[in-house]
Amino acid sequence: MNPYQRSWFVRLATILVYFFLYAPIVILILFAFNASRTNITFQGFIPYGERLVMEGSLVRASPCGPFHWFCELAKNREVTHAARNTLSIAFTSTLISTIIGTMAALALQRYEFRLKTFSQISLYIPIVIPEIVMGIGILVLFTQLFSLLNSLLGLSGDARLGLGLGTVTASHIAFSIPFVTLVVQARLHGFDKSYEEAAMDLGANEWVTFWRVTFPMILPGVLSGALLAFTLSLDDFVITFFTTGPGATTLPIYVYGLLRRIITPQVNALSALWVSVVFLAVLAIQRLENRQV
Amino acid sequence: MSEFAVELRNVVKRFITPEGHEMVAVDHVNLQIRHGEFFSLLGPSGCGKTTSLRMIAGFELPSEGEVLIDGQPQGKKPPYMRPVNTVFQNYALFQHMTVFENVAFGLEMEKVPKEEIRRRVGEALEMVKLSGMERRRPRQLSGGQQQRVALARALVKRPKVLLLDEPLGALDLKLRKEMQLELKALQKEVGITFIFVTHDQEEALTMSDRIAVMNQGKVLQIGSPMEIYERPNNRFVADFIGETNFVEGEVRSMEGEWAQIYIPAWGRELSGRAGPGLQVGQKAWLSIRPEKIRLLDEPRVNESIQGRILDVSYVGADTRLFLEVSGVRLKVWEQNRLSSLEATHFYRAGDAVYLALFRENVLILRRE
Ligand SMILES: Nc1ncnc2c1ncn2[C@@H]1O[C@H](COP(=O)(O)OP(=O)(O)OP(=O)(O)O)[C@@H](O)[C@H]1O
Ligand SMILES: [Mg+2]
Numbered sequence: 001m002n003p004y005q006r007s008w009f010v011r012l013a014t015i016l017v018y019f020f021l022y023a024p025i026v027i028l029i030l031f032a033f034n035a036s037r038t039n040i041t042f043q044g045f046i047p048y049g050e051r052l053v054m055e056g057s058l059v060r061a062s063p064c065g066p067f068h069w070f071c072e073l074a075k076n077r078e079v080t081h082a083a084r085n086t087l088s089i090a091f092t093s094t095l096i097s098t099i100i101g102t103m104a105a106l107a108l109q110r111y112e113f114r115l116k117t118f119s120q121i122s123l124y125i126p127i128v129i130p131e132i133v134m135g136i137g138i139l140v141l142f143t144q145l146f147s148l149l150n151s152l153l154g155l156s157g158d159a160r161l162g163l164g165l166g167t168v169t170a171s172h173i174a175f176s177i178p179f180v181t182l183v184v185q186a187r188l189h190g191f192d193k194s195y196e197e198a199a200m201d202l203g204a205n206e207w208v209t210f211w212r213v214t215f216p217m218i219l220p221g222v223l224s225g226a227l228l229a230f231t232l233s234l235d236d237f238v239i240t241f242f243t244t245g246p247g248a249t250t251l252p253i254y255v256y257g258l259l260r261r262i263i264t265p266q267v268n269a270l271s272a273l274w275v276s277v278v279f280l281a282v283l284a285i286q287r288l289e290n291r292q293v
Numbered sequence: 294m295s296e297f298a299v300e301l302r303n304v305v306k307r308f309i310t311p312e313g314h315e316m317v318a319v320d321h322v323n324l325q326i327r328h329g330e331f332f333s334l335l336g337p338s339g340c341g342k343t344t345s346l347r348m349i350a351g352f353e354l355p356s357e358g359e360v361l362i363d364g365q366p367q368g369k370k371p372p373y374m375r376p377v378n379t380v381f382q383n384y385a386l387f388q389h390m391t392v393f394e395n396v397a398f399g400l401e402m403e404k405v406p407k408e409e410i411r412r413r414v415g416e417a418l419e420m421v422k423l424s425g426m427e428r429r430r431p432r433q434l435s436g437g438q439q440q441r442v443a444l445a446r447a448l449v450k451r452p453k454v455l456l457l458d459e460p461l462g463a464l465d466l467k468l469r470k471e472m473q474l475e476l477k478a479l480q481k482e483v484g485i486t487f488i489f490v491t492h493d494q495e496e497a498l499t500m501s502d503r504i505a506v507m508n509q510g511k512v513l514q515i516g517s518p519m520e521i522y523e524r525p526n527n528r529f530v531a532d533f534i535g536e537t538n539f540v541e542g543e544v545r546s547m548e549g550e551w552a553q554i555y556i557p558a559w560g561r562e563l564s565g566r567a568g569p570g571l572q573v574g575q576k577a578w579l580s581i582r583p584e585k586i587r588l589l590d591e592p593r594v595n596e597s598i599q600g601r602i603l604d605v606s607y608v609g610a611d612t613r614l615f616l617e618v619s620g621v622r623l624k625v626w627e628q629n630r631l632s633s634l635e636a637t638h639f640y641r642a643g644d645a646v647y648l649a650l651f652r653e654n655v656l657i658l659r660r661e
Pocket of ligand 1: 308309310311317318336337338340341342343344492
């Protein structure tokens with residue numbers, strides 16, 4: 001047995017890390033079942049009842065029982081709308097960024113071209129520069145571009161181009177590409193070109209070789225890149241904040257708006273659902289990464 | 294059918310190294326490989342064997358010269374348009390496919406009907422003794438079995454030529470020897486031209502009909518294993534294949550296939566078979582294989598030379614003697630023909646011996 005595993009220090013550190021990482025999440029989820037609307041202290045779970053019974057800020061009974069706040073959430077038109085926006089942005093940006101990011105990874109692996117080092121480094125930049133800088137940059141780009149286009153095309157009124165779902169999706173695609181590329185590159189590292197050569201040697205042209213040999217071999221990497229892009233898009237706040245427009249509110253933006261008023265257990269319920277989705281996604285990534293080529 | 298299965302005409306391959314230098318990996322190579330031949334490319338690491346093979350397969354294009362397969366110039370044809378198949382050194386089996394799917398892949402590409410694919414894959418797997426393993430994944434096979442799958446996958450296509458790049462390199466010695474014999478038998482059975490790359494001279498000698506010895510991108514000699522071993526053209530070949538003693542000298546006279554060489558260290562002339570390009574007055578090497586030197590206890594033959602044993606090592610079948618002959622060191626292998634434990638039957642360090650270098654066993658090679 002590894003001697004470090006027995007050390008009290010290692011154990012303590014492990015427990016502390018888990019505590020600080022997961023205690024907030026556990027409490028957050030617990031408070032989604034809180035009977036108190038003000039949600040400052042935990043007032044117990046909500047019992048089932050025929051009708052909703054309120055007593056001040058306390059919920060005494062609800063047809064949904066402990067899941068009262070989840071039901072409220074489902075009835076909330078603003079939430080469902082924001083959820084729909086969030087998912088449609090996440091799906092579209094994941095699909096497109098996965099395709100582009102995978103192609104970039106393949107190109108960087110197999111071709112020699114001028115500016116190759118530059119291209120590789122430029123992948124890290126969006127990851128390391130502060131998100132707020134990216135957000136402002138993208139905002140400036142869009143507003144300048146749109147005002148130019150609007151005056152060039154003579155658009156006015158509702159026809160004017162402006163911020164909205166399209167701009168949020170485009171910016172999510174932009175910031176997801178480097179992540180997808182890096183994940184796929186990690187998968188491609190040590191990918192032996194002899195597999196592709198073997199396929200061609202056996203009579204497969206470039207296209208068939210890609211779909212029958214290369215793609216199945218890199219698929220776990222592509223999928224985990226896609227899941228990463230998906231979770232990044234789901235919970236992005238900063239860049240979305242700068243690029244969103246009327247009718248394009250996403251869940252993080254919506255929650256932020258709620259926080260400025262009071263934090264009802266609805267927010268906790270929403271967060272609990274969210275954590276579950278992301279948790280499942282991370283589990284899936286893990287399984288894919290561990291799968292052997 | 295053209296005369297040769299594969300022909301390389303003045304093929305040159307240059308690479309730009311990552312450091313930006315130009316290097317010549319294959320230097321004006323000419324090869325003519327006959328139909329049904331087991332042909333080996335033999336040479337030290339980095340001499341251009343793999344590059345030559347890859348140009349035949351179509352993975353690399355020659356910088357100069359021409360590759361012909363069955364008389365057809367290949368030009369820039371991609372690998373999937375060439376009637377050759379390759380067995381890769383690392384086998385390159387598709388890990389996400391079963392053994393059956395791996396072997397069937399090439400036939401699917403030819404759009405062979407399903408029924409026929411099943412039959413031919415079955416036959417191919419039977420040929421390499423892997424029947425019953427169809428549904429395994431490559432990872433679930435031993436190295437030797439994976440090697441056979443790679444072989445079946447290439448042979449099932451019935452190529453005109455099979456290219457093998459050190460296919461036995463990853464196997465342990467015993468399995469390697471077994472596979473050498475099997476591969477050779479298989480080649481005779483299917484009658485396909487094999488071009489086999491190896492840096493193991495013993496492997497090349499046991500398996501090949503003909504061998505091309507390469508060094509630094511050039512082909513130095515092409516011949517049967519016997520020709521390569523018994524009549525090497527130059528010092529590199531003599532040295533690379535088996536072991537050889539070289540003694541410096543100067544050509545004194547030539548007559549037909551024989552030449553006289555003067556050895557300054559010994560102050561005498563010796564006679565031997567003249568190598569190619571030899572000229573009178575030129576500096577040359579006297580070359581003789583260690584097992585072809587005869588040892589005598591007393592100076593019986595008039596040409597015998599006296600030497601002293603420096604070291605003796607007993608290696609079972611042979612006794613290896615290291616001698617000093619007037620300032621020149623020579624290796625001599627003596628077969629242990631008698632089963633004996635008596636020390637007197639063996640040579641001992643310090644003993645004086647007489648050597649006979651018969652002219653049939655001596656080669657006189659040019660000194661470049
Ligand atoms: N793609 C390449 N770029 C640059 N140089 C290369 C390339 N491929 C091969 N070379 C060089 O060409 C020379 C011949 O290589 P090759 O692989 O043909 O050698 P080999 O005889 O097969 O050696 P080994 O027995 O080690 O496999 C080597 O010096 C190698 O470094
Ligand atoms: Mg090689």
